[in-house]
Every structure is written in structure tokens, then in C-alpha cells.
Amino acid sequence: IDPRLSETSPAAPITENGLFLADVWDGLAANPKALPAKYFYDAAGSELFEQITVLPEYYPTRTELRILDERGPAIAALLPEGAALVEFGSGSTAKLRRLLRHLPGLAAYVPVDVSGEFLAEQAETLRGDFPDLAVEPVVADFTRPFGLPEGVKDKALAGFFPGSTIGNFEPGEAGRLLDVFGRILGPGAVLVLGVDLVKDREVLEAAYDDAAGVTAAFNLNLLHRINRELDGEIDPARFTHRAVFNAEASRIEMHLVSRRAQTIRVAGRSFAFAEGESIHTENSYKYTLDGFRALAARAGWTAAEAWTDRDGLFSVHALRR
Ligand code: AVJ
Numbered sequence: 001i002d003p004r005l006s007e008t009s010p011a012a013p014i015t016e017n018g019l020f021l022a023d024v025w026d027g028l029a030a031n032p033k034a035l036p037a038k039y040f041y042d043a044a045g046s047e048l049f050e051q052i053t054v055l056p057e058y059y060p061t062r063t064e065l066r067i068l069d070e071r072g073p074a075i076a077a078l079l080p081e082g083a084a085l086v087e088f089g090s091g092s093t094a095k096l097r098r099l100l101r102h103l104p105g106l107a108a109y110v111p112v113d114v115s116g117e118f119l120a121e122q123a124e125t126l127r128g129d130f131p132d133l134a135v136e137p138v139v140a141d142f143t144r145p146f147g148l149p150e151g152v153k154d155k156a157l158a159g160f161f162p163g164s165t166i167g168n169f170e171p172g173e174a175g176r177l178l179d180v181f182g183r184i185l186g187p188g189a190v191l192v193l194g195v196d197l198v199k200d201r202e203v204l205e206a207a208y209d210d211a212a213g214v215t216a217a218f219n220l221n222l223l224h225r226i227n228r229e230l231d232g233e234i235d236p237a238r239f240t241h242r243a244v245f246n247a248e249a250s251r252i253e254m255h256l257v258s259r260r261a262q263t264i265r266v267a268g269r270s271f272a273f274a275e276g277e278s279i280h281t282e283n284s285y286k287y288t289l290d291g292f293r294a295l296a297a298r299a300g301w302t303a304a305e306a307w308t309d310r311d312g313l314f315s316v317h318a319l320r321r
Contacts, residue, residue, distance in 0.1 A: 021230050021267055028264075028271040028279070035222060037168055037254075037282040042225050048218040050092075055214055057206040060164055063314040064194045068095060068162075071307045071316065072102035078190050078304060078318050084108035084152035087160040088142040088181065093122060095162040099192075100130060108134040108152050112142045145180055157185045161193040164314070167251075167285040171295060174285070178299035182321050189321040191301065197308070197315055198286040201245045208243035208252050208284070216241035219254050219281055226266055233265045242278065250291075254282040289315060 020039060027035040041049065053061035068075070079085075082105055087096060090111035100106065109126065113119050119137040126135050140146035148157075159181050166174050181191060208215055219241045226232035239256040246253050255278035263272045287295070292315070293303040301319035308315045 024226055024230060024266055025269055028266065032280060033271075033273075033278065034280040039225065040218060040222060040282070042221075042229075045218060045221045045225065048214060048221060051214045052210075052218060055207075055210045055212065057210045058215075059203070059207060059313050060194075060196050063309050064162060064164075064316065065095065065098060067307050067309055067314065067316045068098040072099060074305070074307070075099065075192055075316070075318060076102040078192075079103065079106075079158045080156035080190075081105045082107045083156040083158045083190075084110055084148075085158045085160055086110040086112060086148070086152075086185065087162075088112055089161070089165060090119065090122060091163060093126060095194075096126075096160065097129075099160065100133070106133060107155055108136055110136050110138055110149060110152055112138045112140050112146065114139065114141050143177060143180065145183060148184065157189045159185050159189060159191040159193075161191065162316075164194050164196040164284070166193060167196050167287075168283065169285070170283070171285065175295055175299040178296055178301060178319075182300050185321060187321055190304065191317075191319045191321070193317055193319070195292050195315045195317055196284070196286050197312060198250055198288055198291075199313060201247070203313075204245045204252055204286065205243055208254060209241065213241075215243065215254075219256060222281060223256065231267045235264075238262055239279075245286075249283075250286050252282075252284040252286065253280060254284075255280055287315075292317060 023036055023039070027033060052058050084107055087110070090096070090113050111119055111122060116139040119139060123135045123137045126133065134151065136149040136151060138146060138149065161181070166177070169177055182189070185191065220236045220239065223234045223236040223239060227234055238259050240259060242255040242257050244253050257276060257278045258273035259275070261273060261275045263270050289306050296303060296317070296319050301321060304318040304320045306315050306317045
């Protein structure tokens with residue numbers, strides 16, 4: 001018997017939304033309350049994230065793009081001629097395009113994402129813009145081992161994991177993920193990834209609590225999404241956005257804090273909140289250059305090079321298997 005189903009609760013249906021509901025029920029019943037950050041990205045949340053990436057306070061995206069622009073030739077020099085590039089969780093193609101400019105010899109591009117629809121669209125536009133590049137999408141959850149397309153198995157392999165997505169994983173999980181990437185890419189592979197750096201609390205907290213309130217809207221959209229998709233009866237106005245740098249754990253935490261004591265209902269199940277009680281919605285880990293190299297080493301990767309911007313805000317690492 002599934003322990004998360006109490007006698008009075010209806011069983012969560014086993015559908016895509018059933019998983020979302022099970023995660024939401026689990027998270028709200030937990031102590032402390034928490035929800036998985038992956039649920040931020042419905043259509044509205046993805047649109048809000050795009051807005052976050054151009055906020056004056058949110059330095060990661062523009063800084064990483066600048067590093068890729070400036071260091072493109074150096075990155076290209078590390079990749080073997082005729083390699084295939086595997087991108088784990090392909091978001092917008094903006095970062096990939098920065099790299100492609102410097103990789104005329106690239107034989108194939110393999111975007112990996114859970115959304116088949118998104119992948120197909122993305123592959124179409126890329127084929128139009130780079131007619132000589134073989135684009136071979138794989139529909140898969142990149143956190144689990146998956147098979148590469150036949151056409152690239154004989155090629156030298158490189159991996160690309162930009163955006164500091166690695167920061168959303170607990171350090172132990174991040175190590176396991178890097179190990180999975182290593183197993184998929186095999187010996188001799190190069191992995192290029194973006195990693196956000198530790199810095200002053202003020203800079204970090206502003207990046208996750210911008211003056212225009214876009215990050216607050218992004219965080220609160222999770223409650224709107226629960227209302228839309230899971231028959232939730234939550235009043236989002238009764239929660240506030242909080243972003244705080246937890247220096248001991250070296251991570252930004254995002255929370256939705258209950259403004260008052262209240263009970264919320266989601267699909268027939270109730271959850272009580274004390275005033276000031278929070279739902280922990282995201283961790284975004286920040287590393288030092290050496291701290292990240294050590295994590296990569298434990299996962300079987302050797303640090304080849306790392307590039308940062310002038311202000312030391314963000315890093316792009318090249319690792320070798
Ligand atoms: C997409 C996980 C890299 O942690 O900076 C941005 C997500 N959350 N603002 C990050 C995010 C709030 C972002 N990552």
C-alpha cells in the first residue's frame with residue numbers, strides 16, 4: 001500500500017498529472033514542506049523564466065553567453081575533429097548557437113530532452129540554419145542512462161550542459177549525474193558545462209529576488225499551476241516569495257512563505273500551514289572553481305580547463321573522461 005495515501009484520500013491516478021499530483025501531495029505532507037523545482041516549467045513558467053534571463057539582476061545567462069562567445073575558439077580546440085555533440089536537456093538553442101559558430105567540423109548534434117514536441121521543432125529550425133549538421137534528437141530523461149543514436153556511436157563524443165542546471169541537484173546527485181554523463185559519452189569524451197559561482201550574498205539574493213518581481217511571479221506560478229492542473233484551491237496571494245543564500249550549504253533557496261495560518265486543499269486533500277511556514281521550492285547550488293573540480297573528479301572526470309568572466313560571476317568548465 002502506498003504510504004502517501006491516507007484512508008480518506010482518493011488515490012492519485014497514474015497519469016502524467018498523476019505523478020505531478022503524487023509529488024505535490026508528498027511535498028505538502030512532508031516536514032518541512034517542499035516541491036520539486038522541475039514543476040516550474042509549464043508554458044507560463046517557461047515564459048517567466050525567459051523573462052528572468054534578461055533581468056538586470058540575473059547575471060548567469062548573459063555572463064555564460066559572453067564566456068561562450070569569447071572562449072568559443074578555446075572550447076572548440078578541445079573537441080576532436082568530426083565529433084558529435086550531445087546536449088543534456090536542450091533549452092533554447094541560443095547557447096548552442098554560440099558554440100556552433102566555432103565548431104565547423106562538428107559531425108552531429110544530439111539534443112536530449114523529455115519533451116518530444118519541443119525537440120522536433122528545435123531540430124527543424126537547426127537543420128534549416130545548419131544544413132551540413134546531422135541533428136539527431138533523443139527523447140529521454142537525461143538523469144537516467146539512455147542509448148545514443150546509431151549514427152553517432154562510432155564518433156568522438158562531447159557533451160554540453162549549459163545554464164548551471166547542475167546547480168539544481170544536491171551535490172551528491174550532481175556527482176551521480178556527471179557519472180551518468182560519463183557512462184553515456186564514454187572514455188575520451190569532453191564535457192562542457194556551465195556552473196554558477198559563489199559570490200556576495202547581496203548579488204546572489206538580488207538575482208533571485210529581482211526588483212520587477214519576475215522571479216516572485218515565477219515562484220508563485222507553481223501555485224497557479226497546481227490550481228490549473230490539479231484542481232487546487234490555493235489563494236496565491238496568501239503566499240510570498242523568499243530567496244535566501246544558505247552559506248553553509250552554498251545554495252540559494254527559494255521558498256513560498258505562508259502569510260498567515262491557513263489550510264489549503266489540493267484535489268480533495270487538505271494541508272495546514274502555520275503563519276510564516278514555507279514551501280521550499282528550489283535549491284540553486286553555487287560552487288567555487290576548485291569545489292566543482294573536486295565534485296567532477298569524484299565522478300570520474302578530469303578538469304581540462306575552466307573559464308570565467310572578469311568579475312568571477314560564472315564559470316564554464318571543460319572536463320575530460
Ligand atoms: C535554470 C536552475 C539555472 O537556478 O538560476 C532562476 C532557475 N530559479 N531564477 C537558476 C532559476 C530562479 C535557474 N536554473
